[in-house]
Amino acid sequence: xxxxxVLIIVGPTASGKTALSLLLAKKYNxxxxxxxxxxxxxxxxxxxxxxxxQQQKVIKHHLIDIKNPNQNYSVGQFKKDAIAAVNDxxxxxxxxxxVGGTAQYIYALVDNWQIPAVRADKKxxxxxERNIAEQGLPAVYKKLLDLDPxxxxxxxxxxxxxxxxxxxxxxxxxxxFTAQRxxxxxxxDFLLIGLRGTPExxxxxxxxxxxRMITAGLVKEVKGLLKKYGRQQxxxxxxxxxxxxxxxxxxxTLNQAIQKIVINTRRFARRQMQWFKRxxxxxxxxxxxxxxVPKLLTDWLGHGWRPLPGRRGI
RNA sequence: GGGUGCGUCGUAUAGCGGCAAUUACUCGUGGCUGUAAACCACGCGGCCUUUGGCCUUCGGGGGUUCGAGUCCCUCCGCACCCA
Numbered sequence: 297x298x299x300x301x302v303l304i305i306v307g308p309t310a311s312g313k314t315a316l317s318l319l320l321a322k323k324y325n326x327x328x329x330x331x332x333x334x335x336x337x338x339x340x341x342x343x344x345x346x347x348x349x350q351q352q353k354v355i356k357h358h359l360i361d362i363k364n365p366n367q368n369y370s371v372g373q374f375k376k377d378a379i380a381a382v383n384d385x386x387x388x389x390x391x392x393x394x395v396g397g398t399a400q401y402i403y404a405l406v407d408n409w410q411i412p413a414v415r416a417d418k419k420x421x422x423x424x425e426r427n428i429a430e431q432g433l434p435a436v437y438k439k440l441l442d443l444d445p446x447x448x449x450x451x452x453x454x455x456x457x458x459x460x461x462x463x464x465x466x467x468x469x470x471x472x473f474t475a476q477r478x479x480x481x482x483x484x485d486f487l488l489i490g491l492r493g494t495p496e497x498x499x500x501x502x503x504x505x506x507x508r509m510i511t512a513g514l515v516k517e518v519k520g521l522l523k524k525y526g527r528q529q530x531x532x533x534x535x536x537x538x539x540x541x542x543x544x545x546x547x548x549t550l551n552q553a554i555q556k557i558v559i560n561t562r563r564f565a566r567r568q569m570q571w572f573k574r575x576x577x578x579x580x581x582x583x584x585x586x587x588x589v590p591k592l593l594t595d596w597l598g599h600g601w602r603p604l605p606g607r608r609g610i
Numbered sequence: 611g612g613g614u615g616c617g618u619c620g621u622a623u624a625g626c627g628g629c630a631a632u633u634a635c636u637c638g639u640g641g642c643u644g645u646a647a648a649c650c651a652c653g654c655g656g657c658c659u660u661u662g663g664c665c666u667u668c669g670g671g672g673g674u675u676c677g678a679g680u681c682c683c684u685c686c687g688c689a690c691c692c693a
């Protein structure tokens with residue numbers, strides 16, 4: 297299984313990952329596995345910049361629209377689902393192409409994170425959070441260190457979410473959290489391609505894409521979601537959705553909301569790059585028309601794989 | 611024309627005469643193992659021999675004072691009120 301080839305395409309939002317993945321999937325007989333924490337959700341289409349239904353008809357997509365907005369999802373679940381999808385695609389002699397901007401998901405797969413097999417426990421988390429509110433975060437952090445001294449080196453004492461999770465794992469399993477989170481042997485033969493552009497290009501693309509989303513009916517999409525699921529869903533804390541919700545609440549004009557979406561998307565893109573820029577195995581490409589890509593793929597795939605005829609200009 | 615108020619870091623703000631000057635956001639750097647489009651930390655006038663030192667700052671100019679972002683005068687700009 298470790299010999300199975302898996303192509304990974306990463307990059308910040310609006311860098312052109314979708315377009316590139318569609319081209320490569322066509323040319324190399326591939327199927328796409330989305331590694332995107334928001335495209336997981338049904339009915340969030342415009343704001344998450346999903347491939348269109350038309351495109352999904354041509355190229356099979358996995359891990360898109362697998363949850364409703366009122367359901368939770370997580371890295372651990374993603375890792376399982378992604379492995380299953382990759383194996384399924386490989387078994388049909390097609391090339392799995394994992395595409396996405398959720399770096400945590402990407403690296404859970406690529407670095408084979410051994411994620412503690414403890415699901416989010418709402419009640420336990422609520423209880424720990426109550427303790428934090430009553431006794432303060434430092435006191436709760438001390439409790440964690442009692443159960444898991446090694447956590448001092450790994451868990452950020454100021455980040456209550458991380459403390460809550462570490463405690464949740466330690467309490468549930470009776471084992472230290474830090475003993476359970478390791479990286480494993482590589483699962484597949486990965487090739488990582490990273491898409492990036494100059495900050496100016498990216499900014500222009502983001503601005504253009506945001507306008508296109510509005511034209512495509514983002515406000516209507518958000519209205520429909522709110523009507524169906526209420527306002528409280530965690531997923532609605534998503535760029536493009538939360539600003540439109542603020543607009544619908546009367547807190548922002550539509551233009552202000554659009555501006556905020558653009559700004560927040562740019563910040564998001566920068567944060568995404570935090571992960572990717574320190575990964576030395578990524579082959580960086582500046583635009584989806586780069587001639588380097590076919591060469592990389594040919595070298596990596598070897599002779600077993602023949603590009604399908606046609607399709608120039610990748 | 612008369613009166614009042616206001617001009618402080620990219621923006622918005624704090625600043626009873628001892629201040630390189632508050633807070634928030636933006637911005638920058640970094641972290642992240644089942645919430646990750648989330649969450650968290652640090653930095654943000656300049657220079658240096660950087661647990662410290664030096665220089666330049668709070669619309670412009672002048673004054674009072676050992677000492678002024680803070681008080682006084684004046685000019686410029688903005689806002690509002692009366693004409």
